[in-house]
Amino acid sequence: MSRPVADQPLHRSWLGARLKPLALLLPAAARRRVAIGLATAAAVAFPLLVSDEGDIDAAANACAFAVLALGLNIVVGFAGLLDLGYAAFFAIGAYVYGMAASWQLTPPWSEAWQPLAWLGLVSRFHVEGVPDVVHFHVSFWLMLPVSALIAAGFGMLFGVPTLRLKGDYLAIVTLGFGEIVPIVARNTPSLTNGAMGLNGVIPPSLFGYSFGVESTPYYYLGLALVALLIFVSLRLQDSRIGRAWMAIREDEVAAGAMGINRTRLKLLAFGSGAAFAGATGTFYVAKLQTATPEMFMFPVSVMVLVMVVLGGMGSVWGVVLGAAILQLLQSWFLQDLSEWAHALGRLVGSAWLQDVQLAQSIELIFGVILVIMMLYRRQGLIPAGRRVRALDAREQAVAATRGGIGARLSLLDGEAGLPTGAPMLETRGLSRRYGGVRAVNGIDLTVPAHAIIGLIGPNGSGKTTFFNLVTGLDTPSGGQVLFLGADVTGLAPHLLVERGIARTFQNLRLFGNMTVLENVLVGVHARTRTGALGAVLRPPRVRAEEAEARDWALEVLAVFGNRLLPRLDHPAHSLSYANRRRLEIARALATRPRLLLLDEPTAGMNPAETLELADQIHSLREMGLTILLIEHKLDVVNDITDKVVVFDHGEKIAEGPAAVVRHNEDVIRAYLGRAAAAA
Amino acid sequence: MSFGDILLQQVINGLSLGAMYALLALGFTLVYGIIELINFAHFNVFMMGSFFAMWVLQLLGVEGQSTVLTGWPLAGALILALAGTMLGSGVLGVVIERLALRPMRNVRGTAAMITTIGVSYILFNIILLTIGADTQNFPNPMPVVRWHLGGAVLDLREVLLWSASLVLMALLHLFVRHSRMGKAMQATAQDQEAARMMGVDVDRIVLLAFFIGSALAGAAGLVFGLYYNFTSFLIGYTAGLRAFTAAVLGGIGSIGGAVLGGFAIGLIESIGGQLLAVRWTDVIIFSILIAILVFRPTGLLGRMAPQKS
Numbered sequence: 002m003s004r005p006v007a008d009q010p011l012h013r014s015w016l017g018a019r020l021k022p023l024a025l026l027l028p029a030a031a032r033r034r035v036a037i038g039l040a041t042a043a044a045v046a047f048p049l050l051v052s053d054e055g056d057i058d059a060a061a062n063a064c065a066f067a068v069l070a071l072g073l074n075i076v077v078g079f080a081g082l083l084d085l086g087y088a089a090f091f092a093i094g095a096y097v098y099g100m101a102a103s104w105q106l107t108p109p110w111s112e113a114w115q116p117l118a119w120l121g122l123v124s125r126f127h128v129e130g131v132p133d134v135v136h137f138h139v140s141f142w143l144m145l146p147v148s149a150l151i152a153a154g155f156g157m158l159f160g161v162p163t164l165r166l167k168g169d170y171l172a173i174v175t176l177g178f179g180e181i182v183p184i185v186a187r188n189t190p191s192l193t194n195g196a197m198g199l200n201g202v203i204p205p206s207l208f209g210y211s212f213g214v215e216s217t218p219y220y221y222l223g224l225a226l227v228a229l230l231i232f233v234s235l236r237l238q239d240s241r242i243g244r245a246w247m248a249i250r251e252d253e254v255a256a257g258a259m260g261i262n263r264t265r266l267k268l269l270a271f272g273s274g275a276a277f278a279g280a281t282g283t284f285y286v287a288k289l290q291t292a293t294p295e296m297f298m299f300p301v302s303v304m305v306l307v308m309v310v311l312g313g314m315g316s317v318w319g320v321v322l323g324a325a326i327l328q329l330l331q332s333w334f335l336q337d338l339s340e341w342a343h344a345l346g347r348l349v350g351s352a353w354l355q356d357v358q359l360a361q362s363i364e365l366i367f368g369v370i371l372v373i374m375m376l377y378r379r380q381g382l383i384p385a386g387r388r389v390r391a392l393d394a395r396e397q398a399v400a401a402t403r404g405g406i407g408a409r410l411s412l413l414d415g416e417a418g419l420p421t422g423a424p425m426l427e428t429r430g431l432s433r434r435y436g437g438v439r440a441v442n443g444i445d446l447t448v449p450a451h452a453i454i455g456l457i458g459p460n461g462s463g464k465t466t467f468f469n470l471v472t473g474l475d476t477p478s479g480g481q482v483l484f485l486g487a488d489v490t491g492l493a494p495h496l497l498v499e500r501g502i503a504r505t506f507q508n509l510r511l512f513g514n515m516t517v518l519e520n521v522l523v524g525v526h527a528r529t530r531t532g533a534l535g536a537v538l539r540p541p542r543v544r545a546e547e548a549e550a551r552d553w554a555l556e557v558l559a560v561f562g563n564r565l566l567p568r569l570d571h572p573a574h575s576l577s578y579a580n581r582r583r584l585e586i587a588r589a590l591a592t593r594p595r596l597l598l599l600d601e602p603t604a605g606m607n608p609a610e611t612l613e614l615a616d617q618i619h620s621l622r623e624m625g626l627t628i629l630l631i632e633h634k635l636d637v638v639n640d641i642t643d644k645v646v647v648f649d650h651g652e653k654i655a656e657g658p659a660a661v662v663r664h665n666e667d668v669i670r671a672y673l674g675r676a677a678a679a680a
Numbered sequence: 681m682s683f684g685d686i687l688l689q690q691v692i693n694g695l696s697l698g699a700m701y702a703l704l705a706l707g708f709t710l711v712y713g714i715i716e717l718i719n720f721a722h723f724n725v726f727m728m729g730s731f732f733a734m735w736v737l738q739l740l741g742v743e744g745q746s747t748v749l750t751g752w753p754l755a756g757a758l759i760l761a762l763a764g765t766m767l768g769s770g771v772l773g774v775v776i777e778r779l780a781l782r783p784m785r786n787v788r789g790t791a792a793m794i795t796t797i798g799v800s801y802i803l804f805n806i807i808l809l810t811i812g813a814d815t816q817n818f819p820n821p822m823p824v825v826r827w828h829l830g831g832a833v834l835d836l837r838e839v840l841l842w843s844a845s846l847v848l849m850a851l852l853h854l855f856v857r858h859s860r861m862g863k864a865m866q867a868t869a870q871d872q873e874a875a876r877m878m879g880v881d882v883d884r885i886v887l888l889a890f891f892i893g894s895a896l897a898g899a900a901g902l903v904f905g906l907y908y909n910f911t912s913f914l915i916g917y918t919a920g921l922r923a924f925t926a927a928v929l930g931g932i933g934s935i936g937g938a939v940l941g942g943f944a945i946g947l948i949e950s951i952g953g954q955l956l957a958v959r960w961t962d963v964i965i966f967s968i969l970i971a972i973l974v975f976r977p978t979g980l981l982g983r984m985a986p987q988k989s
Contacts, residue, residue: 081789083790083793083794085797162974163970163973163974166973166974166977168789168790169716169717169718169790169793170973170977172718172790172793173718173924173928173969173973174969174970174973174974176921177966177967177969177970178966178970180921180962180966181962181963181966181967184959184960184962184963185963187959188959188960188963299917303797303801306794306797310794357809361808361809362805362809364801364804364805364808365801365802365805365806365808365809367798367801368797368798368799368800368801368802368804368805369798369802370798371794371795371797371798371801372780372795372798372799372802375784375791375792375794375795375798376780376783376784376795379787379791
């Protein structure tokens with residue numbers, strides 16, 4: 002199968018081009034602040050301006066769906082995990098509160114309930130002639146976080162076995178889960194009142210004032226939830242966690258090889274998405290005071306997905322806009338349009354037009370939106386990617402500086418933790434078989450500290466497979482890998498990065514839609530600790546860590562002089578080929594490795610660029626790194642390696658200084674065939 | 681009825697359902713085998729197929745349950761209905777591929793799958809908005825001919841459905857194994873690049889896979905109508921998901937697997953529903969779907985590596 006190509010660069014927005022003169026009056030940041038301020042003011046004033054209770058109610062529902070869409074955006078947009086059963090977590094949150102604050106469950110009273118009664122969560126209910134029962138009336142405000150936690154728990158539980166599946170399989174599995182949850186709710190009437198639905202769910206109350214059935218308090222509560230979610234999403238997006246999610250979305254294998262614990266981060270995304278859906282479920286059921294299984298079926302999951310797709314996957318403001326548009330469409334526009342159609346029908350005497358119900362056609366519109374957006378505007382109405390000014394002619398013409406040698410790379414420390422005398426890396430009998438093919442067969446290799454070892458051999462001789470075995474991307478069929486004297490055979494890629502092994506890829510695996518700086522910052526992931534909560538709250542420790550990570554990233558990029566530094570904000574896919582190679586090396590360096598594995602670092606570079614890079618690789622050794630490189634350009638190999646190892650048919654056929662090995666008969670035969678060796 | 685009779689009856693029912701699921705699962709598997717796309721539009725191509733079948737039968741003058749044909753007229757009506765339906769839904773599949781899915785061929789990730797969800801919604805709503813939400817009385821010209829096997833009953837129409845399905849599956853098998861296009865199809869499924877370099881017109885092969893898959897979905901739509909005597913805009917989703925489960929169970933990408941999976945799901949639905957309760961059938965089937973994808977993504981007969989990165 003062919004490898005799919007990366008998305009094309011984002012189109013310039015049609016609206017943006019026309020509004021440009023007006024918009025230029027204010028700088029971008031101020032413009033944004035004004036827009037956000039106006040939107041907030043309008044949202045807060047809405048119930049005062051609108052008198053119709055139905056409109057406020059629709060707006061409150063819109064808030065609930067905006068929260069859902071923002072939650073799904075974390076899963077689909079940030080982490081790239083397509084969840085087609087998102088409504089299941091919405092359902093779980095709804096039923097958890099519904100059962101904890103209604104007459105659905107009435108177990109017989111016993112003294113064991115007394116402590117809960119003292120806390121005000123339940124009470125003893127007395128009816129003449131029958132034994133006393135327990136009435137659950139747990140506070141809405143307590144249940145809001147509790148149901149978020151319970152939904153997150155379900156999300157994690159479901160995610161552990163399923164999140165390692167590839168994209169489309171994961172979508173199907175989540176769809177299955179999304180089907181199962183409402184069916185179970187329907188089939189267990191003792192808990193959920195089945196298809197009839199939960200009734201009489203207690204509305205929230207605040208300082209003794211019950212929300213009851215009025216819409217305005219729910220609207221403000223929903224608005225607060227939306228604001229919270231926007232805040233959380235924006236903070237997460239621009240953090241260690243958000244960058245790791247996007248890296249997984251862009252290229253899962255590369256993300257692992259750059260030190261990201263994929264399982265944990267996917268679970269975190271799935272769990273957070275589920276938590277927000279759970280809290281929304283609680284809000285929604287409290288507002289409606291009822292819950293039926295039909296409220297949480299597949300169409301709901303699709304509707305939320307449509308909001309995300311319409312607004313722009315990964316775009317926080319876009320998703321809010323998408324949710325708002327769809328709700329407007331559903332609640333107001335289609336109703337009005339139906340009435341106009343009826344009027345037109347009476348005018349032209351068409352019976353079909355007279356009783357067409359356009360509100361029914363909302364799902365048709367969903368379908369059309371999905372298809373149109375996917376075909377013509379995959380990045381959504383408000384794309385997540387920032388537009389970046391291209392370098393002007395003068396900037397592009399600036400003479401390239403070499404960097405490298407002068408750069409400090411203060412934090413690399415090749416010596417720490419290395420037992421005296423032990424090699425940096427050692428493999429013993431390392432093998433990998435695919436069926437009957439021996440891709441790598443019994444390789445013994447020793448890489449001393451501070452060495453530059455070249456790995457050469459014809460195409461298909463097992464060099465890249467050897468790299469994959471050492472970096473944990475592939476599991477050996479036999480043999481051992483020892484790093485710093487410790488057995489690391491079969492460890493997950495991110496653990497190897499933590500220990501100090503980093504690599505680049507022969508066929509370039511950058512995170513194409515992330516910027517140059519973000520790509521390098523992903524490399525710092527394994528050396529930083531900020532968690533999701535830290536990323537949202539940003540205490541001083543997190544700010545300091547982030548600042549330090551940025552300084553380090555800039556320092557690493559300085560290795561390549563002014564090649565990459567002026568392009569910090571450019572998406573990686575827009576770079577030239579040579580700069581992409583450089584960026585991959587910078588990203589690997591950012592992980593603070595002791596051992597760096599470079600897979601054909603100069604492939605596709607012209608002779609001048611090749612020499613420059615060879616110099617830079619050489620200077621990395623001066624800074625304390627140990628380097629193993631696969632290379633086909635023999636002058637590079639001759640110039641910078643201490644020793645060359647030759648692979649053929651998965652076996653090591655020669656080893657020694659480059660000048661000696663090139664005269665070895667086996668090597669000549671491997672490269673040029675039997676006749677050449679005999680000549 | 682003894683337990684044995686009930687079981688036999690459920691096996692008969694299960695085989696009929698299974699024939700339908702197998703026909704439908706073949707469409708999923710053909711398309712997935714070639715372009716690795718889970719095609720949600722297939723759900724409602726099947727639903728549209730049942731409507732096409734209904735319209736063809738109505739054109740032939742068969743109305744509701746009252747028109748009963750026998751002998752040659754019956755055979756002719758059924759064959760015409762089958763051919764018309766398969767042609768109609770096959771063309772529908774081709775149109776969908778050409779307009780909505782070909783531009784997405786080289787787009788990374790799940791965008792193409794999301795497009796198929798959109799297409800599925802559009803088809804569904806076309807029927808909902810034009811025909812309406814009412815259940816349609818599906819014309820059934822077959823006479824009631826029954827055989828009693830102990831307490832169980834075998835209907836003539838069931839035998840006809842089984843044989844028609846088996847004939848279609850055998851034809852598909854022969855086509856893929858022995859025809860020139862079929863071989864090109866197999867080659868494309870294995871390695872699109874290599875097939876292209878050997879002169880295979882990959883676009884045509886993909887189109888062909890959509891045509892055949894959708895035509896078989898149309899046949900399944902006819903089977904559905906004749907079996908249940910009704911059709912509605914709603915039938916695509918449940919049957920489609922079950923058939924998809926069948927394709928996954930058999931091993932998605934594998935033609936034999938789709939047939940095996942289809943009959944397995946049919947039997948699980950009928951016997952499981954009997955032993956447990958009908959309302960839990962979907963939970964059983966979706967649990968199988970999840971369990972297979974998690975623990976054995978290659979299914980029973982699959983050849984596809986589950987986690988390409």
